Amino acid sequence: QKEVEQNSGPLSVPEGAIASLNCTYSDRGSQSFFWYRQYSGKSPELIMSIYSNGDQEDGRFTAQLNKASQYVSLLIRDSQPSDSATYLCAAEVYNTDKLIFGTGTRLQVFP
Amino acid sequence: GAVVSQHPSRVICKSGTSVKIECRSLDFQATTMFWYRQFPKQSLMLMATSNEGSKATYEQGVEKDKFLINHASLTLSTLTVTSAHPEDSSFYICSASPPGGFEQYFGPGTRLTVT
Numbered sequence: 001q002k003e004v005e006q007n008s009g010p011l012s013v014p015e016g017a018i019a020s021l022n023c024t025y026s027d028r029g030s031q032s033f034f035w036y037r038q039y040s041g042k043s044p045e046l047i048m049s050i051y052s053n054g055d056q057e058d059g060r061f062t063a064q065l066n067k068a069s070q071y072v073s074l075l076i077r078d079s080q081p082s083d084s085a086t087y088l089c090a091a092e093v094y095n096t097d098k099l100i101f102g103t104g105t106r107l108q109v110f111p
Numbered sequence: 112g113a114v115v116s117q118h119p120s121r122v123i124c125k126s127g128t129s130v131k132i133e134c135r136s137l138d139f140q141a142t143t144m145f146w147y148r149q150f151p152k153q154s155l156m157l158m159a160t161s162n163e164g165s166k167a168t169y170e171q172g173v174e175k176d177k178f179l180i181n182h183a184s185l186t187l188s189t190l191t192v193t194s195a196h197p198e199d200s201s202f203y204i205c206s207a208s209p210p211g212g213f214e215q216y217f218g219p220g221t222r223l224t225v226t
Binding site: 032034036042043044045046049088090092097098099101102103104 | 113214
């Protein structure tokens with residue numbers, strides 16, 4: 001059974017702090033990984049993609065991948081109240097065109 | 112870029128009727144589209160994978176005769192919920208992948224309420 005695991009949270013951080021979200025995956029064949037943000041009542045929005053070991057930065061977001069440890073993380077610098085949402089980690093299911101999603105981590109940024 | 116639209120955004124129907132939901136990729140051709148269902152405070156549940164010009168592939172436990180999927184073109188997929196019942200009330204979301212990519216871009220979702 002392929003799985004992506006995330007801590008459900010909530011993760012509470014003060015405005016301006018760094019939020020760190022983590023995810024582990026079970027499929028060693030997975031090569032592509034994604035982070036999605038989902039506001040309450042809305043659909044997921046793709047915010048980061050990462051395909052190779054190391055860091056991938058885009059603005060305030062940094063995705064980190066460690067394939068040996070089967071671990072993906074998302075750092076959000078200078079967190080804002082508008083970042084409060086559920087963050088979904090997704091991994092490619094090897095040899096298919098599907099993604100498997102974690103259950104999401106709820107992030108709360110308080111002023 | 113990578114915009115996916117979905118229509119309608121909200122629908123209320125009576126038990127026993129059918130509802131059709133449209134999903135369109137607006138600025139790219141999507142060889143593969145996906146249909147998900149999400150119940151409140153739960154994660155996304157993949158219902159089926161839809162490829163243009165071929166039959167959809169349904170996930171285990173999803174009734175293909177109840178949830179009819181048609182992928183008529185590279186930019187349009189439809190989901191028809193047939194003989195809807197109150198337990199089918201949920202948030203239905205489609206997504207699309209560009210050719211050669213694994214990333215999925217989601218539509219805004221359709222909230223279905225069956226009375």
